[in-house]
Amino acid sequence: MDESDGGQELPESDPTTRRGFLEHAANLSMAGGLAAGYGMLGLQAAQYLYPAEAGQTITQFVCTLNQLKVGESLPYTLPSGAKIVVARQQEGETADAFIALSSVCPHLGCKVHWEAVNSRFFCPCHNGAFNAQGEPTEGPPAAANQHLTRYPLTVEGNLLMIQVPLNSVHVSGSEATA
């Protein structure tokens, strides 16, 4: 192609004339169309990347109310395989009488474990500690007054139900089916 083609200077258009206005409008709508089109693609990409099932939970049966007396506890396994304890703290037919503590530290999500010697839940990540009721006693959780989360419990008729997270990591196929 001849180079002089591209080298030709167009006269500066005056936006107050009809021709100039139309030129500006055409440029603007073209830029706007491009921005809208590619912007939509970007938006779709962001939606695609945003996890669809974040925060999905499932409600499961724990036991009948009379299976658990005051002061007693029951081991319970979550869908992720984590083992927690469901305990009855007082009389009553409502969910408030029961407690199910999460083993996930509210500070940064590590797993706490029960230290029988010190009668506390201890988090090895940043030295957080909790008493048997899940109240913080030491470390960053105590500084920020973060309790061990309780899994939401509900009572349906005579049945104690627990609401637990569904999403978790399954490390190997054999363990998941076992």
Place this chain on the structure above:
Amino acid sequence: MSVFSKWLQERIPISGAQLQELTNEPVPNHLKRWWFALGGTPAYLFVVQIVTGILLAFYYQSSAQTAYESVRYITQEAAFGWYLRGLHKWAATLMIAAVILHQMRVYFTAAYQRPRELNWVIGMSLLMCTLLTGFTGYSLVFEQLSFWGATVAANISDAVPVVGPIAKEMLLAGDTYNDRTLSRFYILHAAVLPTTIILLVAVHIAFIRLHGVTELQFEDEADDRPKHFNFFPDHLLTEITIGLILMIVLSALATVFPATMGPKADPLTTPEVIKPEWFFYVSFRWLKLFSLTFAVLSTGFIVAAMFLWPWIDRVLRKLTGNEDISVYIGIVATFLLIGLTVWEASVAH
């Protein structure tokens, strides 16, 4: 001119003389001192990372079920897998160390001052990308420490105001570590971050070429000496030498201290002693000292101050009338950095 070179000249219309002029940036004499060649060191190590990383990717499988086993295969069964993985691990370690040393050199010689402020900002972005690449790469091994490190890091981002919770969900592909998390770390580590680094390095070097290297005069240098030497071939030879020395050091490290594998990730049990990679010891200790909100906000504040230091430095110099104020602050910060790192390294909890 031979037929071949004539053919080539027609297709690639640039002469050797033109090429030499393009690359022959005059290099100030102080670059003959090794600590001024620290910028080229991470660049060389980055190339090592790309080459060894591509080779590792031939066998690595980024799912929770297969990741650990594929790393084990690379380490124990694939021919020279242990060596390539060792090179990758140690080049990462040295790259982070070299980036930090390069940044310290730029800081203490005040090379970030006007008109090079923007290149400091790009350098800071490169530091962030390098740390993120190190973090995501370590997570790919899917051993206990890297799994819990990733969990902790994602929850740290959760504490960042406004954008934190979304950032955490985007990083983990859910609100906890799940079956779709590892492939995110992989694509960030092997595609998104390296591409970003390449683009940033290109701009970084373009800015150096546009401004020229900061001129520094040393007291022990005679005034009558020529102040510059040629990039090609003089400085290139220096860089090649540094590259060869690095290869020897990397090979030695990969052989004497090979990349090992800890116990496989167990989402149900946090190990009794948990540590991140050494370059996050500082922030890990910081998190133990303060409440999460304060730790996150103060870290964000420090990082923001580092990004804006060329301008903060100017204000401080005006306010105090002391030209070296940043040097004193830098010395304190360096000791704090080393102190917190050593503290975290020397205790179990």
